[in-house]
Amino acid sequence: MNVDNIGVEKYSVSQLFNQDESFVYEVPKYQREYKWRVREWEALYDDLTENGAGYFLGSVICINKSRTIETRYEVVDGQQRLTTISIFLAAIYNALQAYKNCLDEEQMQDMILLKRRLVAKKSKDAIRLVPQTQKHNLDDYIGLLTKLGIAQGKKAPQNAGNRRIFRAYNYFKKRLEESCAQDHDPVAKIFEIYDLLTKAIVVAIYVPSHSDAYKLFESLNNRGTPLTAIDLVKNLLLACVDEKGGNVDDYFDKWNDILDFVGEEDAVQERFFRQNYNAFRRSLNAPFVTDGRLLPLGPIATRSTMLDIYERLVKKDPFEFIDELRTSAEAYGKILLTNTDGISARVKQSFVDLQRVQGAPSYMLMLYLLKRGKDLEIDDSIIAAVNELLVKFFVRRNLTNTPPTMDLARMFMSFVDEVEDANLKGRQLLEKLRERLIVSSANDEVFEASLRGPLYEDNPDLVRFMLCMLAQDGMTDESIDLWRQTESGQYVWTIEHIFPQGKNIPQSWVDMIAGGDLVKAREYRSEYVHMLGNLTITGYNSKLSNFSFESKRDRKDQKGLYIGYRNGINLNADICDKDKWTIDEIKSRTETLAKRIIAKFDIKAEKCVGD
Numbered sequence: 001m002n003v004d005n006i007g008v009e010k011y012s013v014s015q016l017f018n019q020d021e022s023f024v025y026e027v028p029k030y031q032r033e034y035k036w037r038v039r040e041w042e043a044l045y046d047d048l049t050e051n052g053a054g055y056f057l058g059s060v061i062c063i064n065k066s067r068t069i070e071t072r073y074e075v076v077d078g079q080q081r082l083t084t085i086s087i088f089l090a091a092i093y094n095a096l097q098a099y100k101n102c103l104d105e106e107q108m109q110d111m112i113l114l115k116r117r118l119v120a121k122k123s124k125d126a127i128r129l130v131p132q133t134q135k136h137n138l139d140d141y142i143g144l145l146t147k148l149g150i151a152q153g154k155k156a157p158q159n160a161g162n163r164r165i166f167r168a169y170n171y172f173k174k175r176l177e178e179s180c181a182q183d184h185d186p187v188a189k190i191f192e193i194y195d196l197l198t199k200a201i202v203v204a205i206y207v208p209s210h211s212d213a214y215k216l217f218e219s220l221n222n223r224g225t226p227l228t229a230i231d232l233v234k235n236l237l238l239a240c241v242d243e244k245g246g247n248v249d250d251y252f253d254k255w256n257d258i259l260d261f262v263g264e265e266d267a268v269q270e271r272f273f274r275q276n277y278n279a280f281r282r283s284l285n286a287p288f289v290t291d292g293r294l295l296p297l298g299p300i301a302t303r304s305t306m307l308d309i310y311e312r313l314v315k316k317d318p319f320e321f322i323d324e325l326r327t328s329a330e331a332y333g334k335i336l337l338t339n340t341d342g343i344s345a346r347v348k349q350s351f352v353d354l355q356r357v358q359g360a361p362s363y364m365l366m367l368y369l370l371k372r373g374k375d376l377e378i379d380d381s382i383i384a385a386v387n388e389l390l391v392k393f394f395v396r397r398n399l400t401n402t403p404p405t406m407d408l409a410r411m412f413m414s415f416v417d418e419v420e421d422a423n424l425k426g427r428q429l430l431e432k433l434r435e436r437l438i439v440s441s442a443n444d445e446v447f448e449a450s451l452r453g454p455l456y457e458d459n460p461d462l463v464r465f466m467l468c469m470l471a472q473d474g475m476t477d478e479s480i481d482l483w484r485q486t487e488s489g490q491y492v493w494t495i496e497h498i499f500p501q502g503k504n505i506p507q508s509w510v511d512m513i514a515g516g517d518l519v520k521a522r523e524y525r526s527e528y529v530h531m532l533g534n535l536t537i538t539g540y541n542s543k544l545s546n547f548s549f550e551s552k553r554d555r556k557d558q559k560g561l562y563i564g565y566r567n568g569i570n571l572n573a574d575i576c577d578k579d580k581w582t583i584d585e586i587k588s589r590t591e592t593l594a595k596r597i598i599a600k601f602d603i604k605a606e607k608c609v610g611d
Contacts, residue, residue: 008205013057013085014198017128019116023071025062026130027079028235029248033134034164036080041171044084048196049179055196057081059203073206074239076232079131081202084168086129087144088197089117091172094148095180095190102187114194119151127151131165140165209311229307230269236311240318254322261333268336270303275364276328277301277309278413279371282420287316300409331370335363344380350387356465356483359394361408366390368416369429376419377426385430392601393437398462399450400442411440438603451594454530456495464495466597467537471571473600480569482537496538498565498581500546501529508548512580524583532597533590536572539563549581 048055060078064071075082096103096111103111120126127145131137136157143156144165160166179193180186234255241251262272277284278301288296297309313321333339335351343351354362369378369386397403403411415436418424424432442450456463468482484492499513500506505521514521528534539557547555553576555564562568566576574589575581 008203011202011204012054012198013200013202014117016082016202016204017085017089017117019113021071022120023073024120024126024128024130025073025075025082026065027075027083027132027137029132029238029242031079031132031134031231031235034080034083034131034137034168036084036164036168038171040080041084041168044088045172045175048200049193051196053196053199055200057085057200057202059205061205061207063209064206076235078202082129083131083137083141083165085197086118086141087165087168088172089114090145090148090150091169091176092190092194092197093118093150094173095176096187097149099187099190107187107191110191110194115150118145136160136163137165144169228266228270229303230266230273232307233273233310233314237314237318237322240314241322244318246319251318251322254326258322258326258329261329261336261338263336263338270306271360271363272329272332273310274301274303274306275367276325276332277306278409279364279368279416280328281413282417284313288312300413328367328371332363332367334370335366344384346384347380347387350384350391353391353465353469354387354394356461357391357394358398358461359390361405362390362394362412364409365412365415368419376424376429378429382426382430386433389430389434389437389603392603393441395462395466395597395601396441396447396603398459399455400446402442402446403440411436434603441603444598448594448598451532451597452590454527455532456497456530456535460495463532463535464491464537466601467495467535467571468493469600470593470596471537471569473570475570482569493537493539496536496552497529498534498536498549498552498575499525499529499586501525502546506546506548512549513582528583528586531586531590532593533586533588536565536575537569538565538567538572549578553578 044057047057058078058081060082061076062073062078063076065074066072093111093114096107096114100108100111118128120128127142129141131141133139139154139157140160140163142151142153143160145151146153146155156166161170176190176193180189183189237255238248238252242248259269262269277297281295281297281299281301285295285297290296297312298305301309330339334343334347335354337343337348337351337355340348354366366383366387369376369383373379373383397408415433418432418436419429422432441447471482480493482493486492500509505518505525510516510518510521513524538552538555551564553565555562557563565572574592578585
């Protein structure tokens with residue numbers, strides 16, 4: 001970001017809406033609609049009237065889009081604030097209009113100048129602020145100013161009074177009326193509030209590009225809802241489509257298709273955009289190669305470089321860009337299971353397992369394989385086998401932290417390069433990936449040592465995944481779904497500490513585990529309670545942990561079904577016939593489960609999980 005091209009100024013509202021200058025603040029098409037509600041309107045009004053002149057209202061970020069004599073600013077952050085200030089000014093104008101016969105010559109002139117803050121002097125319909133078009137924002141705003149006699153335009157569309165623009169106006173109108181009713185000189189009160197608003201301070205930041213705008217968001221604490229990098233890519237894309245004569249509505253629909261596949265979570269959207277570039281960086285860079293540099297857009301898309309990269313891609317060819325991106329999103333949707341068209345049961349389950357084992361860093365590789373599958377001679381069986389191999393890898397990686405998180409993206413990118421350089425296809429590709437993952441992973445000795453430690457304390461989700469995978473081996477009761485959740489998101493089947501993990505150890509456990517010695521029982525709890533051998537799966541029961549071993553073993557629900565260790569899950573087969581539970585039992589069971597996990601998640605084994 002070149003700070004020399006950025007203008008940062010502290011303006012009063014009167015300067016920001018200077019009646020003597022020719023300018024327009026324009027909110028881009030398809031940006032978020034006006035969203036402020038009573039809570040924000042109330043805070044703005046109260047903050048202004050309860051504080052002195054010069055109250056700080058926040059900041060706005062604009063891209064200078066001026067091309068003619070008229071100054072035009074594209075508002076990329078702060079539209080909620082600017083729109084609300086404009087509506088507040090309109091409400092003040094209306095309040096003064098009601099007392100027009102009481103105004104002196106100077107006050108009449110001030111009212112005319114107020115009007116010029118909202119509409120340019122040379123034209124009766126050149127509004128200073130141009131809201132975006134969603135939810136009728138632009139039509140409602142013009143309709144409001146027309147109704148108040150501030151502008152000459154179309155009347156407000158049907159039901160405008162029920163939407164945000166008019167509701168905001170009516171809120172400020174009511175508050176002004178209440179303030180006037182409590183004052184012996186209502187005109188003076190209106191001008192007092194007007195003075196407070198126009199002297200309030202806004203920091204205006206003017207930048208040359210969308211990329212620079214986004215980089216500023218991380219360091220600003222605005223009252224409004226800041227745009228994400230993905231919002232800015234969308235705005236830039238649609239602006240370029242519009243400039244090049246494309247149908248903006250059609251491409252907005254394509255953009256929404258992309259978000260339907262990727263989902264609404266900002267973090268997931270950002271990850272998709274990063275991984276899409278990292279997966280296809282060579283082909284995406286090809287049109288930009290001029291001086292021998294293979295990756296002129298950058299070697300990797302990170303959170304800080306992503307917007308620079310996509311800004312250049314969009315400007316190069318917005319039409320090809322969005323079509324290619326939609327194809328990527330469709331493939332990514334298969335990974336996320338938002339797009340299950342043509343997915344076999346095995347492939348679907350392999351993607352479910354990859355999600356559960358926290359394998360998101362590998363989605364970049366899977367996106368590449370899915371999108372290029374035909375050329376790479378990859379069918380469903382290869383996709384499932386790759387997923388199952390990755391599940392093994394991430395069990396080991398997430399337990400040992402080898403390789404470290406920061407190396408994962410580059411590892412998968414490097415493998416994509418190898419696929420292209422060596423022209424790897426089909427089964428050969430799968431085996432080369434296995435070789436890469438074996439070299440990158442912790443060895444069996446390190447993996448086994450981690451399995452013997454207090455692993456639940458560091459990664460309970462991974463422990464649950466491993467235990468559920470073991471429990472599913474040989475499971476014949478199809479009614480048991482170890483991943484089923486209640487409406488509130490609580491797992492029906494949960495991890496149970498056999499020797500309780502709570503600080504207050506029940507006396508029955510003190511007697512069993514430590515021969516009645518409370519101090520020793522606490523030492524044992526600290527050292528052994530989170531070890532693999534002390535963990536199992538039972539039906540959820542918040543009181544189960546406090547029971548004696550016998551009660552936990554034999555516990556039934558109201559229907560007479562076992563929910564303790566005799567619940568029929570094979571993971572509990574070595575517990576349900578025990579008469580007592582000791583440290584030796586924990587150690588022995590830890591060894592047994594560790595060996596089962598090592599065998600089940602053996603990367604070297606050619607037969608993958610699910611075969």
